[in-house]
Amino acid sequence: MSKLFRADIIRMFRSFEFMACALVSLALGLLNVLFSCITKSPSYQPTFDKDFFTMSAAVVFVSSVFVGLFFGTGNSVVRNKLIVGHTRGAVFGASCLTAFCGTFIINAANLLPYALIAPLCGAEFGELTAEEFMLNVLIEVFAVNAAGVVCFLMTVIFTRKSLCAAGSLLSATIMMYLPEIDSTMRYSPLGQLQTLRDRYYTDPFMAACSMAIVVVTVVIGAAVFRFRNIK
Numbered sequence: 001m002s003k004l005f006r007a008d009i010i011r012m013f014r015s016f017e018f019m020a021c022a023l024v025s026l027a028l029g030l031l032n033v034l035f036s037c038i039t040k041s042p043s044y045q046p047t048f049d050k051d052f053f054t055m056s057a058a059v060v061f062v063s064s065v066f067v068g069l070f071f072g073t074g075n076s077v078v079r080n081k082l083i084v085g086h087t088r089g090a091v092f093g094a095s096c097l098t099a100f101c102g103t104f105i106i107n108a109a110n111l112l113p114y115a116l117i118a119p120l121c122g123a124e125f126g127e128l129t130a131e132e133f134m135l136n137v138l139i140e141v142f143a144v145n146a147a148g149v150v151c152f153l154m155t156v157i158f159t160r161k162s163l164c165a166a167g168s169l170l171s172a173t174i175m176m177y178l179p180e181i182d183s184t185m186r187y188s189p190l191g192q193l194q195t196l197r198d199r200y201y202t203d204p205f206m207a208a209c210s211m212a213i214v215v216v217t218v219v220i221g222a223a224v225f226r227f228r229n230i231k
Contacts, residue, residue, distance in 0.1 A: 004086055004094035012070065012102055021066035025106045028055040028062070029113035036118070047127075052114055056140055059110045063103040063144065064151040064172040065165065070102070071095060071155040072164025078228075092225045096152060096218060103148030107141060135204065142210035143192040147172060149217045156221045156228070 012018045036051035081091045128136065154167030192206045 001090040001093050004081065004090055005097050008094050008098040009101065012098055015070055017066050017069040018102055018106075021062050022106050022109045025059050025062050026109040026113065028058055029110040031055070032110075033113050033117045033121075036114075051118070052111070052133075053136070053140055055110050056107075056144060059107050060144055060147045060172050061169065062110075063106045063148045064168040066102055066106060067099050067148055067151040068155060068165035068168030071099060071152060072158070072160070072168070088226055089222070092156070092222055096149070096221065099148055099152040100145055103145050104141065107144045111137075111140075139192055139204075139206045139210070142207045146210040146213040146217075149214050153217050153221045153224075156225050159228075 032051065032055050036054070078091055150171050151168040154171055155164040158164045158167050192210065
């Protein structure tokens, strides 16, 4: 599986879908810095607890586009990998890890501009301590990647590229609005990002929920992929 993973990572960095989504995420991060640290009134004090996670929910949609377009290649790519002797488990595992890594990099491209530039503009932690802020960053990273893995499941279920992209976007949209419909969904990936955006201090259980979502999604995806009809 390691060879497949390396090949997928190389193909990802060379792909237009990944580069375009990473650049869009970087642009969102730069816009966040622009609006929170530069264009506000001189009396406005930028703080990490108010502004750092502003674009996180948008990044989920950007990463869903990447996952849907990059992995929604139908059966041709999978068939070629199986023909040369790779097992279905290795193909699925390498693709899932690649989706996880790609989502992580796209998310980092959004967070890094504020982390690097905002302190130069006098941004402080705000009401959060440094430890609480790092916990919130951990929760955000886990939540975004959990949402990315859910979107990856759509590419396993569907075989047509258009359906993969549509299913990936639809799953991100559903996760976005579930917390608005039912307050008990606050522990869903997008519910967690909404909590961070609204500056409520969160707890480590949220990160555990994201990991549980990843595990359940991977198990379902592996089962679906095992019996997928690859003609």
